[in-house]
Amino acid sequence: NAGVMQNPRHLVRRRGQEARLRCSPMKGHSHVYWYRQLPEEGLKFMVYLQKENIIDESGMPKERFSAEFPKEGPSILRIQQVVRGDSAAYFCASSPPVPDRKNIQYFGAGTRLSVL
Amino acid sequence: QQQVKQSPQSLIVQKGGISIINCAYENTAFDYFPWYQQFPGKGPALLIAIRPDVSEKKEGRFTISFNKSAKQFSLHIMDSQPGDSATYFCAATGGGGSNYKLTFGKGTLLTVNP
Numbered sequence: 630n631a632g633v634m635q636n637p638r639h640l641v642r643r644r645g646q647e648a649r650l651r652c653s654p655m656k657g658h659s660h661v662y663w664y665r666q667l668p669e670e671g672l673k674f675m676v677y678l679q680k681e682n683i684i685d686e687s688g689m690p691k692e693r694f695s696a697e698f699p700k701e702g703p704s705i706l707r708i709q710q711v712v713r714g715d716s717a718a719y720f721c722a723s724s725p726p727v728p729d730r731k732n733i734q735y736f737g738a739g740t741r742l743s744v745l
Numbered sequence: 746q747q748q749v750k751q752s753p754q755s756l757i758v759q760k761g762g763i764s765i766i767n768c769a770y771e772n773t774a775f776d777y778f779p780w781y782q783q784f785p786g787k788g789p790a791l792l793i794a795i796r797p798d799v800s801e802k803k804e805g806r807f808t809i810s811f812n813k814s815a816k817q818f819s820l821h822i823m824d825s826q827p828g829d830s831a832t833y834f835c836a837a838t839g840g841g842g843s844n845y846k847l848t849f850g851k852g853t854l855l856t857v858n859p
Contacts, residue, residue: 635788635801651828651835660847662847664849666832669851670851671749671834671849671850671851671852672789672834672847672849673753673849674846674847674848677845677846683844685845685846687846689845699757720789723786724845732838732844732845733775733779733791734845734847735791736781736789736790737761737788738786738787738788740847
């Protein structure tokens with residue numbers, strides 16, 4: 630039973646390029662969350678998605694960032710025209726279809742994005 | 746605005762000692778307080794969690810103490826082992842239908858010397 634899978638593990642982009650981060654949730658999970666961890670900071674919530682729906686994107690920067698979770702395939706976090714300040718670790722988490730009050734989220738190993 | 750403040754930033758403990766990490770929160774709507782453990786190159790993993798209707802929860806060598814009136818909670822690791830060396834994050838969630846949105850502290854890097 631594979632856990633949350635993220636790829637790539639490391640991604641290097643030059644300023645102005647696009648970054649695509651992928652997340653496959655745990656088997657049977659249909660809720661996906663993206664968090665960003667800046668150096669020396671805790672994880673910050675970005676977006677919560679269910680299949681084909683964005684439930685809460687209150688933590689997403691207003692420009693250049695987008696996320697999707699299609700009916701088939703992994704969830705994608707897309708960053709257009711990356712800048713150096715986008716360098717961070719991006720973590721994806723997933724939870725079962727009917728989260729209980731605990732709403733335990735299972736995290737992937739993250740994608741470390743470096744913008745040159 | 747940082748809603749969950751965590752201290753210390755780093756901690757060094759001898760094997761067999763007690764590690765204590767503290768967190769304070771501001772949002773009184775929070776109703777679920779998990780602790781996550783993160784090893785280098787890995788994602789955070791849930792370690793233990795507590796709700797504010799209890800003052801303490803123990804699982805093995807790990808104990809959460811919760812003080813609702815002070816809006817503080819802490820993680821105690823008894824008989825600390827070198828394998829416990831990791832970064833620990835406290836978190837909080839709940840209230841207003843957004844029980845999925847984890848708010849994390851900045852983390853504590855724990856080093857347990859042999």
